[in-house]
Amino acid sequence: MEFAELIKTPRVDGVVLHRPFMPTVEGTLCLTGHHLILSSRQDNTEELWLLHANIDSIEKRFVGSLGTIIVKCKDLRVIQLDIPGMEECLNIASSIEALSTLDSVSLMYPFFYRPLFEVIEDGWQLFVPEEAFKDLESMTDEWRLSEVNKDFSVCPSYPSLLTVPKDIDDESLCKAASFRHGGRFPVLSYYHKKNGMVMMRAAQPLTGTNGRRCKEDEKLINATLCAGKRGYIIDTRTIAVAQQAKARGGGFEQEANYAQWRRIHKAIERSNVLQEGLIKLVEACNDQSHSMDRWLSKLEASNWQSNVKEILTTACLAAQCIDREGASVLVHGTEGTDSTLQVTSLAQIILDPACRTIRGFEALIEREWLQAGHPFQQRCAQSAYSNGKPRSEAPVFLLFLDCVWQILRQFPCSFQFNENFLIMLFEHAYASQFGTFLGNSVAERLKLLLSQKTVSLWSWVNRPQELERFLNPLYEPNNLVIWPSVAPQSLLLWEGVFLRWNRSTKCLDEAYQEMVHIIEYNKELQNKVNSLRRQLAQLETEDGPLQTP
């Protein structure tokens, strides 16, 4: 077993664990291949089980022979371990460092995890493109499922099955793919049942400096327009950034070649900038000492809230074009795997009530993130405590979840799930016992044999026992389009993630419990009253015809 070599000291006694807002625990620290465990061997005291994969970075400090390791986790938690003995401390630290930065995906915990529950509904089979297409077919016959990417050669980051306009053949798709960054030709993202308008997504067109064009690409997206109708291309980049992209072979749709389309540029930041923002934000949240002024400055300087605002605004714009303007929309940025997906998935939450249910939201994440080729493995390799220069890490998915939370705050009765569901998804995207978020694309996941070798997150989440704590007690299905406010006054800091470990949640938990209680008690009474009423009615019929007053 490879792990044994990395574990220099498997256990140390007399280790003291410090966590904010919790009593310190003294116990034995054990390192296994995938976990850091601290057990006090006393009843009723909580043990710490921490996935190595959850560790973002560590710091060592020594006072005499007492060593201290500060463990900073990807879920933003910071814990402190006091370890007696300098050598033990150094060993533990280097083991943690090695185990938390394993290069090989197949050594990750999901490949070793065996569920302690029976898998009733296999999450890997839950959201297949064929099923989604069946739904589409029931609404329109304008689209077909293409197998052009069967072997992932046309576009390595796309799934094997793609929904494209019926009249466009595979050959044209291949040509359009060669005109788009990474082969990501325009595909269907969402069909708006109410008016038949669609949202498509792609990567940037490869126009380059000499204004290359591709007839097939033009034909492909024009095929989605009704006669005489115009569509909108939402480029998630500013016009300046899009112009610069030309020099590197990228670009944007020239109006001359796409006469039926209007292009709108927005300003969603690139992913490396987002990562810096996350680091700054978390630094500000963890700094307990500073004054009011410094807090607001730092919050502002992180640009996090600005990013939330910009992403939400763009998604609202896309939704507005579709629902209010009755026009189809094509969304893309540069690669079409980050800001593009933020926009298309959020627009669906705004437009489609199905996406606001638990199953619907899971399906959305499968469709618009996992199958659409968001590189989770790369983006979530490091979180806010990464020391080194960021490579391709970026909190793209976290920002999406933050935006969903903002909409949830504004429409607290319109979502079947609650905040905990979003926080759980954040945690599992960064470190998990489940295989769902491993790999960067469908092709990679197939190669890793994830569906055979690991358990799907959905297999676990969808069990009634687990689901219960993710249900929103206030939920009332709402079939309307929900338009959030994107004004700075309306957007809040997501405390449930960013201040989660810096505050006591006693009072907030109490409030949540009270809310659940109020609603459950109401339902209980309703049932009681109904059953009594039935009982009364029954007695009456037994006792003869009802005498009306």
Place this chain on the structure above:
Amino acid sequence: MSCTEVWWSEMEHIRMPKVENVRLVDRSSSRRTQVGTLYLTATHTIFVGKGSEDRSELWVLHSLVCDVLKHKASQNGYPLIIHCKNFQVIQFIIPQESDCHNVYISLTRLSRPEKYEELYCFSFNPNVDKAEREHSWDFLDLKAEYSRMGLPNKLWHVTAINREYRVCDTYPADLFVPKSVTLPVIIGSSKFRSRGRFPTLSYYCKENHATICRSSQPLSGFSARCLEDEQMLQAIMKSNPGSRFMYVVDTRPKLNAMANRAAGKGYENEDNYCNIKFQFIGIENIHVMRNSQQKLIEVSALRSPSMGEFLMGLENSDWLRHIKSIMEAGIFISKAVAEEGVSVLVHCSDGWDRTAQVCSVASVLLDPYYRTLKGLMVLIEKDWVSFGHKFSHRCGHLDGEAKEVSPVIDQFLECVWQLMEQFPCYFEYNEKFLISIHNHVYSCHYGNFICNSQKERKDLCIKEKTHSIWPHLWENKLDFMNPLFKPDQSQNQGLLRPRTAPYCFKYWRRLYNRFDRELHPRQSELDCLMTVKEETQQLEEALALYEQKLAVLDKERAKTLYMQKGVLESKQALWSSPLDTSLANTPQDYIGGFIGGAPNVFTLQQGERESAELCLFGDKPKSSDADNSDQESGVADFSSHSSGEESLPSEDSVKDPDSDETGPNRA
């Protein structure tokens, strides 16, 4: 001068009682403008929309108007901007320049009354008889409040010394002092304190006898001392038998207090007073606070600001820093009382601004009673109204010194709000209650917050001539209840220990953007839970009824029974009703921040609205919100499309599913 005379004299100020074809501009979207008629009455500015279906009205009390501004002419006419003290901003566009000027002159005069008699509370005449009005003033009884605290007792009693307001004309008639203190000591101490505001009791903690006392600054200068004042403090300390010392808290920044010494005022010298621990807290003065709120209001009123503009504006206003400092002062005092069992004397300069804030914040932290509806009313009546917070000056009720205006009570209400955010289950009231109080502190609708002291109110016969706000709020208490309130927990919680990390202090959107409906959550958790609770209560009643009937039926099965099915069936729909109204919702101007430039780029703008919502307040602030919230509907269109082929015809907006689908239907 009788009310009618005042009314007539005010009518003289109205140069222009009615202007036609005035535009009321919706600030969130210039395209939601309404055309209608503007009326000026002695008490209100009234705008009546011309809309054929719904005649929307806007009523603005003159006493709520903060300032009136004329802007440069636009293509439709002459804009007039009205800023209100409750943070509403109204923009009219008046076709004729002369009309605009006349309205401007009239409103400017009407919104700056020179005499108390001109205020609305003297002409406000709801349909109640004299006895009922007088009764309304008995709703709160401070004597009962002191006896709730456990006073008088063997150590504290009421002194009659200020019955005629001769010792201190800004203090109430009845004051609690240690029994051991003699009249000469009180008089001596009062002469050594600014404005005669000698140390007197504000809060008494039954459990450990510790007290919060309040006063103004001592006239110590650089070296003066006063034996009686020292005896007074000694007596206060001794009236708390368990403690060996007391705190004296000067809520001012040290520098300010030192500067006062040069003027013969200052602070207590620890060497002269036995067993005191002296402490500066550092809350800024009224001028700093006024400027700070002004900046905050500017930030809150920004139209589609960027996130950076908003956050930097919030920071530069310093508002939350001031709120934090007041909160920290309250925490210090409440901890001294509850945890150390030590009495505290609080003062600032005059002892009616910062002192009132800090004493009342500490009281809210210490005593669960002040976290109930009635308790907060009593607290405001005691620490603010009776102790001479200068409402008329601070709120600018009359035309006068602008430098006297300061949002001191706003800050107290905001501290309570910040606490409610941290302790959602420990307050009986919700934020609507705080906002309602805020509104009426400024509205001059009721007599409670008129004048600067109890003596002034007595001289002006406020109780004889005006109505009290408290019974009015109490009657509407269902609107002000916090559904999450857990009285037992609040009671047993003991001292509230709020967190004071900077991120615990938040921007109070519901107050500062109160009238910008598009900025608030479209569904309200609060309203939803309140409805569920209401329904639960009805279900409980129904359950009792059915159980009773079933019992009867069991006994007398032969008898026929009347069933009232209808009652319950109609109740089933209740659950979904508040949601329906809040769901109607239109998209915002999402392209607002877009940087233009490219030829192919155009702007998306908010469509015309079927009916603009208007807020009617004054007598019935509630009904307007409820009536209008479900009428909103709208369409987006691309305004720059000249062809018009793609812009939606207006009938589409009527069929707009967002407005006429009624959402969840459970029945």
